[in-house]
Amino acid sequence: MIRFLLNQTxxxxxxxxANTTVLEYLRRHQGRQGAKEGCASGDCGACTVVLAQAVxxxxxxxxxxxxxxxxxxxxxxxxxxxxxxxxQGRLHPVQQAMxxxxxxxxxxxxxxxxxxxxALQKSGSTGTDELIRQSLGGNLCRCxxxxxIIDAARQICGAANDxxxxxxxxxxxxxxxxxxxxxxxxxxxxxxxxxxxxxxxxVQTRHLCLRPRTLEQLGEAFLxxxxxxxxxxxxxxxLAITLRREALPLLIxxxxxxxLKTLAVTERQMEIGAGASLSAxxxxxxxxxxxxxxxxxxxxxxxxxxxxxxxGNLANASPVGDGAPMLLALxxxxxxRRGNDTRxxxxxxxxLSYRKTALAAGEFIERIIVPKVTASHIYRIYKVxxxxxxxxxxxxxxxxxxxxxxxxxxxxxxxxxMAETPRRAAGAEAELLGKSWDRQTIENACxxxxxxxxxxxxxxxxxxxxxxxxxxxxxxxxxxxxxxxxRLEVDHYV
Numbered sequence: 001m002i003r004f005l006l007n008q009t010x011x012x013x014x015x016x017x018a019n020t021t022v023l024e025y026l027r028r029h030q031g032r033q034g035a036k037e038g039c040a041s042g043d044c045g046a047c048t049v050v051l052a053q054a055v056x057x058x059x060x061x062x063x064x065x066x067x068x069x070x071x072x073x074x075x076x077x078x079x080x081x082x083x084x085x086x087x088q089g090r091l092h093p094v095q096q097a098m099x100x101x102x103x104x105x106x107x108x109x110x111x112x113x114x115x116x117x118x119a120l121q122k123s124g125s126t127g128t129d130e131l132i133r134q135s136l137g138g139n140l141c142r143c144x145x146x147x148x149i150i151d152a153a154r155q156i157c158g159a160a161n162d163x164x165x166x167x168x169x170x171x172x173x174x175x176x177x178x179x180x181x182x183x184x185x186x187x188x189x190x191x192x193x194x195x196x197x198x199x200x201x202x203v204q205t206r207h208l209c210l211r212p213r214t215l216e217q218l219g220e221a222f223l224x225x226x227x228x229x230x231x232x233x234x235x236x237x238x239l240a241i242t243l244r245r246e247a248l249p250l251l252i253x254x255x256x257x258x259x260l261k262t263l264a265v266t267e268r269q270m271e272i273g274a275g276a277s278l279s280a281x282x283x284x285x286x287x288x289x290x291x292x293x294x295x296x297x298x299x300x301x302x303x304x305x306x307x308x309x310x311x312g313n314l315a316n317a318s319p320v321g322d323g324a325p326m327l328l329a330l331x332x333x334x335x336x337r338r339g340n341d342t343r344x345x346x347x348x349x350x351x352l353s354y355r356k357t358a359l360a361a362g363e364f365i366e367r368i369i370v371p372k373v374t375a376s377h378i379y380r381i382y383k384v385x386x387x388x389x390x391x392x393x394x395x396x397x398x399x400x401x402x403x404x405x406x407x408x409x410x411x412x413x414x415x416x417x418m419a420e421t422p423r424r425a426a427g428a429e430a431e432l433l434g435k436s437w438d439r440q441t442i443e444n445a446c447x448x449x450x451x452x453x454x455x456x457x458x459x460x461x462x463x464x465x466x467x468x469x470x471x472x473x474x475x476x477x478x479x480x481x482x483x484x485x486x487r488l489e490v491d492h493y494v
Contacts, residue, residue, distance in 0.1 A: 002071065003178050005078040006030065008167065010174070016071055018209035018251050019241050023047045023066035026081060034082035034111040035066050038140070040242040042068040042235055042304055043390065045139030048112035050119050051306075052078040052164075054175050059168055061122040062279070062306040063115060065138070068238040069307060070231065072209050072253045076178050078171055080164075082111040085118065087163050094118045097152040105143040113139045116302070117153050122164065127157025137389040138301025182256075186213050209251040215259045215366070219339045221252055226362040228252045232275055233307035235300070236316050260311070260366065269372060274311025274365040281310055289373065292326055295381040299323075301390045311365040314347075317355045317421065320393045320460075324351070324422035326381055328414035329398035332370045338363035351421035377402050377410070378481055382473045386460075388490070393417050394461035397473035401432070403481075408432045408441070415470055417461070418453040425452040428474070442478040446471040 001014045016025070026032040026049070038046035042065040049066045052059045053076070061080075064073075085092035091099065094117045104110040113136065120127070120135040132153040141149060164171075209231070212218040222228065228250040229237060240246040254260055260275030263284040270288055272281060278296055282305065286293040299305060299322050313323035314334070324347070332347045338360060350358050359365075373379055379400045385391040396416035402409045411432040413425040427448040435441040455466035480488055 002075040003181065004074040004076065005171065005174060005178075007078070007080060007084040008171070008174075013071070017207045018070065018072060019207040019248055020071045021067055021238065021242065022049065022064075022069045022071055022074060022079070025071050026066060026079075032081050032083050035115075036108060036111065037067055038108070040067050041239055042138070042300070043140070044109070045112040045116065045301070045303060046109050048115040048139065048303055049082075050080045050115050050122075052080065052171065054172055057172070059122075059164075059171060061119045063119040063135070063138075063303045064307055065235070065301075065303045068235055068242060070209075070234050070238055070241075070251070072211065072231070072251075073234070073255065073307070075211070075256070076175065076182065078175065080115075080118075082114055085114070092118070092162060093159060094121055094152075094156050097155040098149070101148045101152040101155065103144055103148040103152045109139060109141050113141065113149060117156060120153065121156045121160050124160060125157055127154055132157075133389075134297060135302055138303040182213065207247060207249055207251075209253055211253045211256055213256045215257055215337070216340070218252065218254060218257050218260075218364070219337055222364055223339045223362040225250055225252065230254055230312075230315070230364055232309040232312040233277065233304075235304045235308040236312070236318075254364075262367065265372075267372075270370040272310055272368040272370065274315075274367060275309050276311075278305035278308050278310060278313075289370070289379075291379050291381050295322065295326060295383065298383050298385075298389055310368060314350070314368070315357065315359070315365055317351055317357050319354065319420055319422060320396065320417045321422065322383065322393060322396055322416065325396045325398040325414040325416040327368065327370065328422060328424055329379070329381075329400040329412045330370050330373065331400075331412060332368055334365050335367040335369060336363050337366040342366065344369070348424055351423070354420040373400065374402075376404060380477050380480055382476060384469050384473070392460065395466050395469045395473065396422075397470060397477075399474070399477045403437050406437050408435055408437055413445075413474065415453065418455045418466060418470055423453075425449055425470075427452045437478075437481075439478065442475060446474055449474070 003012045023035055023037055026035055035049055036046040038044035047065055047067040048063050050061050050063055052061050085095060094114055098104055116135050116139050125131050132150055210221050212221050229248050231251045231253045254275050260273045262273035263276055264271045278299055282293050282296040310323050313321050327347050334345050334347055334350060336343050336345055352358055377400055382397045383393050384395045385393050394417055398414045400412045411429045413428050416422045428445040431445040431448045449470055455463040457463040
């Protein structure tokens with residue numbers, strides 16, 4: 001059973017297939033045709049809708065890709081589509097701004113763009129160009145061009161008084177009622193509860209989903225069903241359904257386990273819950289590790305970051321995943337949980353081979369532990385891709401060095417896209433340790449990268465190109481430290 005608000009209509013669903021996407025549900029079950037399917041992979045934004053949820057006594061509005069969000073993500077939230085925006089027969093201010101600035105031509109992408117701008121407006125942002133670009137980074141427009149769309153965004157930022165503001169207290173109260181229903185069920189629940197069943201006959205559908213609400217329930221459920229797929233944001237997992245037409249018979253939704261969303265700082269380390277969204281991590285790390293936070297801004301799009309998790313990015317074990325190199329360079333470790341037992345594993349021992357990790361059957365990532373980076377450490381991150389935003393890395397480099405009195409006392413060089421797993425460059429690191437921080441030392445380390453990696457060629461980049469890029473990123477790291485006043489990054493001057 002899932003319960004959510006479709007605008008202000010309470011919806012309870014007990015008979016849906018757990019593999020149903022939000023886009024499919026809205027179009028086929030609710031007749032809401034505004035959100036479109038353009039890519040079925042979260043790349044074009046034509047399917048964008050907005051989820052509202054209570055955060056610290058206020059509503060937070062998040063744009064998401066409905067095409068790769070499974071229906072369980074709606075539980076306990078309010079979902080808004082472009083059909084909900086009209087105000088007493090008139091266009092919403094966001095829609096009117098699109099008209100005023102001639103920001104739509106064919107119109108296919110417009111509903112998704114409108115919903116992204118609506119989420120931006122409801123965030124209370126003053127509408128800096130950077131925030132506008134971030135909000136629209138996941139929306140493609142093939143015919144209008146972005147200048148009038150950005151003009152529309154500038155027009156609406158800071159003016160968020162609408163029917164949703166007027167109904168905020170009502171919405172908060174109704175969402176609180178849904179949470180109370182969950183709390184009443186929690187006392188008597190077991191890991192098996194939350195199965196999707198047919199509400200009329202009681203016969204289970206073929207594709208099921210469990211919804212544990214405590215860490216203990218999750219541990220027990222995954223031990224019981226180790227072949228199940230854990231569902232966090234689902235931004236990668238859902239592609240098996242939408243693109244590869246696979247069936248996922250049993251899912252375990254971890255989104256209702258609050259312990260997995262922890263973001264905390266102690267005297268010695270930062271702790272990031274495996275279920276915390278990348279957007280939440282981006283905000284949290286801006287205060288504690290700004291380089292990491294800035295790099296997350298280039299991770300996919302805002303819609304994806306609102307759903308995807310850092311734990312999921314690691315567990316996915318992609319050789320071109322952005323999260324792993326950034327954490328490897330920081331000497332991060334993982335808290336892994338199996339049932340009630342936990343263990344700590346250094347991240348550089350987590351990736352075993354292509355898409356294979358050290359996770360045992362029924363074991364999952366609970367937390368990510370990041371040692372604090374002191375003022376004596378230098379940390380830089382570089383992503384090379386065909387597009388600046390919303391693209392997969394060809395090569396990703398993350399470097400962390402400790403230099404005292406011109407001598408390198410610590411060196412962590414981590415790369416993605418250079419091997420079958422994200423990996424540190426052990427030979428190049430050894431070449432740096434104990435040496436003077438100078439150009440010749442860096443050149444020697446660049447040569448050692450030839451021994452550390454033999455990258456493959458694929459559609460994204462050639463092996464020789466990848467190796468040259470990896471060397472050049474190390475050179476760039478040196479220049480950024482040695483010539484701090486020079487503007488080496490494109491976003492320093494564009």
